[in-house]
Amino acid sequence: MNAKVLVCLALLFPIAGCGNDETPDLPGDPVKGKAAITAYGCGSCHTIPNVPGANGRTGPPLERIATRTYLAGVLPNTPEEMERWIRAPETIDPRTAMPNMAVSVGDARDITAYLYTLK
Numbered sequence: 001m002n003a004k005v006l007v008c009l010a011l012l013f014p015i016a017g018c019g020n021d022e023t024p025d026l027p028g029d030p031v032k033g034k035a036a037i038t039a040y041g042c043g044s045c046h047t048i049p050n051v052p053g054a055n056g057r058t059g060p061p062l063e064r065i066a067t068r069t070y071l072a073g074v075l076p077n078t079p080e081e082m083e084r085w086i087r088a089p090e091t092i093d094p095r096t097a098m099p100n101m102a103v104s105v106g107d108a109r110d111i112t113a114y115l116y117t118l119k
Contacts, residue, residue, distance in 0.1 A: 026079055026109070026112065026113040026116055027109050027113075028106075028108075028109030028110040028111070028112055028113030028114075029110050029113055030110070030113040030114040030116075030117050031114075032107075032110040032113075033107075033109075033110035033111040033112065033113045033114030033115070034050070034051060034114045035110075036103075036107040036110050036111050036114075037051050037054065037111055037114060038051060038052070038053070038054075040101050040103060040107070040111075041101075042054065042056075042111075043055065043056055044056045044058075045057075045058040045059040045097075045098070046058075046059040046060065046061065046062050047061040047062065047063065048061075048062045048063075048118075049062070049063045049118055058097060059097070059098060062115060062118060063118055064118055064119060065077075065115050065116075065118050066115065066116045066117065066118050066119045067119055071085050072085055072089070072092060072093055072096065072098075074092065074093065075092060079109075079112050079116065082112045082115065082116075083105075083108040083109060083112050085098075086103050086108045086111055086112065087100075087103050087105070087108045088100055
């Protein structure tokens with residue numbers, strides 16, 4: 001390949017991967033995640049679309065969370081970082097109002113899978 005083609009490819013590939021329309025391949029189950037959100041009481045602090053009773057106002061609303069660039073204002077919005085935040089928010093921001101709810105690894109994956117459906 002010549003240099004012009006390589007430059008064009010280098011410019012095109014990042015653009016193709018930047019859209020938030022793509023859903024990452026997630027190990028969790030969004031159906032179980034929706035149930036876990038209810039079980040852990042996440043809706044008492046957050047407004048969460050399609051979760052009955054999830055109309056809290058203490059934490060930020062979670063609609064379109066899958067399209068946001070950052071989580072908690074400091075973490076890149078990736079499934080791994082979202083799981084980390086859900087499981088131990090105080091390790092990322094000791095001053096956060098979000099409590100550590102002792103969310104299991106599996107439940108955090110499932111909750112993340114559900115939240116990534118919110119576009």
